[in-house]
Amino acid sequence: MKKILLHPTYFPSIAQMVNVVHAHEVIFEVEDNYQKQTYRNRAYIAHSNGKLLLNVPIKHSKDGTRQKTKEVVVENDFNWQSQHWKSLQTAYRTSPFFEFYEDELEPLFTKNVDSLLQHNLTIFEILCDLIGIEVISSKTEAFEVGPIISDLRFMVEAKKEKNYSLLPYTQVLEAHHGFIPNLSVLDLLFNEGPNTLSYLESQQINLQH
Numbered sequence: 781m782k783k784i785l786l787h788p789t790y791f792p793s794i795a796q797m798v799n800v801v802h803a804h805e806v807i808f809e810v811e812d813n814y815q816k817q818t819y820r821n822r823a824y825i826a827h828s829n830g831k832l833l834l835n836v837p838i839k840h841s842k843d844g845t846r847q848k849t850k851e852v853v854v855e856n857d858f859n860w861q862s863q864h865w866k867s868l869q870t871a872y873r874t875s876p877f878f879e880f881y882e883d884e885l886e887p888l889f890t891k892n893v894d895s896l897l898q899h900n901l902t903i904f905e906i907l908c909d910l911i912g913i914e915v916i917s918s919k920t921e922a923f924e925v926g927p928i929i930s931d932l933r934f935m936v937e938a939k940k941e942k943n944y945s946l947l948p949y950t951q952v953l954e955a956h957h958g959f960i961p962n963l964s965v966l967d968l969l970f971n972e973g974p975n976t977l978s979y980l981e982s983q984q985i986n987l988q989h
Contacts, residue, residue, distance in 0.1 A: 782803055782804060782805075782929065782930055783803065783804060783805040783806075783807055783929040783930065784799055784800070784803045784805075784806055784807070784929065784930045784932050785807050785808075785809060785920075785924060785927050785929055785930065785931045785932060785933055786799070786800075786806055786807070786808060786809065786932050786933065786935065786936075787808070787809050787812070787818070787819070787820060787849075787933050787935070787936040788808045788809075788810070788820070788849075788897060788900035788901050788904060789818075789819035789820055789823070789900055789936060790819065790820065790821055790822055790823045790834070790836055790896075790899075790900055790903065791823040791834070791903055791907070791964040791965065791966050792819070792823075792903075792904065792907070792964065792965055793819065793823075793824075793935070793962050793963065793964060793965065794946060794961075794962050794963065794964075794965050794967070794968050794980070794983075795935065795944040795946065795962050795985055796819075796932075796935050796965075797907070797911070797913075797965045797968075797980055798944075798946070798980050798983045798985050799932055799935075799985060800908075800913060800915055800980075801913055801915075801977065801980045801981050802981075803915060803930075804915070804916065805915065805916040805917070805918065806915055806916070806917045806918075807917075807918050807919070807920060807929065808901065808917065808918070808919050808920065809849075809920050809923070809924060809933055810849065810850050810897060810919045810920055811848065811849075811850070811920050811921070811922055811923040811924075812848070812849050812923055812933075813846045813847070813848060813849070814838075814846070814847045814848065814849045814851075814852050815936075817938055817939060818936045818937055818938050819935070819936050819937075819938050820849060820852075820896065820900070820936060821835060821836040821837075821838055821852075821896055822834060822835045822836065822938060823963075823964040823966070824963050824964055825867065825868065825871050825872075825963055825964055825966060825967055826871060826951055826952075826953050826954075826957075826960050826963055826967055827867065827870070827871045827953070828870075828871070828953060828956055829956075829957070830956075830957045830960065831960055831963070832867060832871065834864045834867060834964075835860075836854060836860060836896060836899075837854065837855035837857075837858075837860055838852050838853065838854055838855055838896060839852075839853045839854070839855045849896070849897055850895075850897045852895070852896045852897065853894060853895065853896070854893045854894060854895070854896050854899070856892070856893070861888075861889040861890065861893065862889065864889055865886065865889035865890075868885075868889075868966070869882075871952075871953070872952065872966075872967075872970040874952055875952040875970040875971050876952075876970070876971060876972075876973060877969065877970050877971065877972070877973035877974075878970045880973060881910055881969060881970065881973075884906060884909075884910060885906070885910075885966075888902070888903060888906065904917070905917075907965060907969075910969065911965070911969065911976050911977050911980070912974075912976075912977045913977065913980075941962070943961075944961070944962055944985050945985075946961050946962055946983055946985075947979075947982070947983065948961070949968065949971060949972055949979060950971060950972075951967065951971055952970070952971055965980075968980075
């Protein structure tokens with residue numbers, strides 16, 4: 781079993797969680813500079829029209845300077861949490877296991893969110909608990925320039941995503957638009973329920989960038 785280095789992300793992708801279940805320890809990079817258009821503040825789910833983006837709005841620095849990810853504050857001028865929760869309800873209310881998990885997940889969309897980083901870490905803890913993943917997690921104390929552990933920070937890049945060749949599973953809206961691979965692990969959870977852990981453990985991913 782090995783240690784892996786990941787960015788905390790908003791409702792992580794299935795590929796990220798496959799790597800988590802095969803790791804002994806997850807070290808989260810928390811000393812990096814924030815970058816736009818990454819999974820730090822976005823996730824994808826399956827919707828009636830296909831792939832739907834859930835994006836967390838953030839407050840950008842007024843002077844345009846770079847922000848550390850750990851300093852990023854969520855923009856709450858409009859109720860993005862309610863929008864995301866309604867999208868999940870619309871997309872998955874007919875899935876086999878949405879009702880099974882909704883009580884544990886709903887507080888993530890109703891309690892006030894300030895820090896993006898802390899919200900992502902809380903999401904990770906709750907998902908691990910719901911899926912049944914036992915893994916040690918820690919945070920970096922300085923930015924890792926040349927880590928000697930398995931560096932999977934590239935998986936945060938939404939626009940440069942690799943084809944991870946994950947096996948298909950039954951998706952509730954598959955008849956509308958076909959199977960959509962590597963969505964947020966929420967898609968797998970709502971469709972597969974208690975079988976989610978077994979699915980993640982059965983997948984093998986090339987960890988090389």
